[in-house]
Amino acid sequence: MNEGHGVTQQQRAEEDKTPAAGEVREREATDVTAVWGAPLTAVHCAFCGEAHLVPAEDIPSRCPFCVQGPVTPQPAYLRDEPPEQVVPYAVDEGKLAAILDRWMQGVWFRPDELKAPLLVQRARRYLIPLWLVDGRVEGAWRADVGFDYQAVSYQDRYSDGMGWRSQEVREDRVRWEPRVGRINRAYENIAAPALEDHRKLAKRVGDFDLSQRAGYTPDAVAEGVVRLPTLEPDDAWGEAQEAFVRAAGADCRQAAGADHVRDLRLEATYEDLNWTMLLLPTYVAWYREGEQVWPVLVNGQSGRVSGARRGSARKANTTSLVLGGIAAILFLLGGLLSLLGAVFPPAVAVGGVILVLGLLLGMVAPIPAISVWVSNRRSTPQDYI
């Protein structure tokens, strides 16, 4: 049976398990250790609401992602098969230290915990799930395809006394032509998000090169944390379908021998869909500034870092107070010496210089506190969860 978006092999298997009318069946929790081959257990964070698979022997006290809320064990309802593939880590702990060090350059009045070695020590492997879909697209398509060409144009200049000077300009243009056709083509590993906040995460840590994939082994998740999917294949089908259309559009452009494609219309069925899971590599670390805990997320393939670069308000304020105090002392001293000048005239000059120094220092004193306050107020911990 073909229901427009196709029927997957898993769905056919699930049909056998569909309860009869009136019958209520409880969904069985997945034995993650048996399915995934690694000793993992599921936990849930009350603060950020996310669920994770963590090592069963080392359940963290705080959420491995937001590092804020406590976690509670919960049953995991997963597919009966483990992930098929993972993208291996290209950034090891050694490179991570250098990356984090570069990332925190330029932060004024760094908090005591904002140090690369400490962050590396706290960094934990954090794997993000992604659906990969195989399927066959069969149907008809219509689009405008564009062919690049160059046209010769001119820009002429005139001035009294110099006359005309002509400059030839090459312009890149596109010639659009209509094309129609049929498509019957299989696509493999079309990516679709398995998390509701996948776009937000991708915006933070950037894209991953999915061509660098390896087969899943239990070692890939050992000592790491895996975010549990929040989108089932049915929920992710909309985005998957868009990805299929994009892939088909690119192929139609190539089939037509064109350089561009626009206004693609595709009337197709999607058959033989097969959903598998891919795990994407990241690191999560954290540091404390004041009362707050700040998470830092690092792309385990490209090394891109996402996190708040906060200065220590305590240190900045202390520095400003000290500078202000010195300024006040200099100001007073300068004032006294200036008054002394009534009796001992040379003291006026000295007093004046000290007065000016005090004034200048007094103007500069608030800068550390203000600059750290301004840069810190731009971000909140929620921006990084």
Place this chain on the structure above:
Amino acid sequence: MDIVSRPVDQPASLWPPPEGYIPVSSQVDGIEVYAPAPEVKEDQETLTFRCRHCGGTISYSASERQLTCPYCGGSQEVAAEEVGQTAAEFEFTLETMERAQYGWGQERRELVCESCGAVVAAAPETLTSTCAFCGSNRVHARDVTGDLLRPTALIPFVVDQDRLRAQVGGWLERGWMHPPELRNVRALRKLTGVYLPFWTFDADIHADWRAEVGTLRTERYRSGGEWKTRTVIDWRWRSGRVRVPIDDHLVAGTSHVSQVILDRVAPFDLDELAEYDPGYLAGWQAKGYDVELERAWQDAKDEMRGRTKKACYTDTGSSHVRNFRMTADFADERWRYILLPVYLVSYPFEGRTFQVMVNGQTGKVAGQKPVAWRKVWLVIAALLSPGACLGLLGLLTLPVGGIGVVGLIVGFILLVAALVGGIVIFQKARASEEA
């Protein structure tokens, strides 16, 4: 992108392809591609026009606007449609030049004039001819070389030759400054209809100008104890932007006809352009271009620059402009190769050759006419003499109580007026002979 998913038992609205689409090669397995079929003109192969009824050679009739057989009276419509100024235009790309079709699409011979070098395509059975450009009889035929671009459009002949003879005769007899023997010139009775090549160019020009613009101001000043007024110019830097759209700027594609006379028989109404069809050339001569596209474009650009500069000067709003400079950006440049109908005849008179042209669309006549210079000088002398004589008389009678002053002044006025008139007559006479 539209994403439409449908159950397989419902037919797709995108399939089958629209009419006129043909399969083309696909560079990806599993994907079929259909594209609009290229236009295939019936005249892809060279054709010889024969009457369907009697097999005689047919030709295009200007009066009947179709192909007619002079032997049996049979007729045949020309397939092409009137497209006006929407006739196909091309951009200046190398690819366009390569894609342009070659040849006339019709079996033709070329007639080469050994005197002036003009090359004209004519019907296959033409053996000999008098050159329509210089009137020479030293014309030989040769096979078509086929390395010319095919015109995209043309204006068919509308004015019939028979009607023209009377018109040309009337034009010849007009004007007092021409010899009366002109009406007896027999060569003028044979007008040759020739399709002349032209290039049309379009461009959208955006020009930025900057200049010092002067505004006049009257001011009072004190000099030598009294107040005087004078006019001064206040100079200020100004700038502006002007857009000059150029549509169908015409440049002749041949240097074998007089540009002066060609300008005089203009304009042509390009709204009556028809898609090129070899049928229109049946029985007529056609001149291939000898002014290449690039040269014609340079000429057109020079004129477009001039127009743009003039538009910028107008935009300044003042006649006092200095340190003027401008930048003209050309955009959307397009060209077209067309044929326009002209009747040509060259005739000898008193050892010189003169050229006459008639606009084959409007019937406007222009050309060179010999001038009877003796008559012209006599007329000019007659115009000048009253003023000269009166002036002389005034001069002679000056000592007698001052009466001569009146005569001198009136004579001077008459002389100046006669001089102006004489110059006008002289210029008209010279223009009449010039080509």
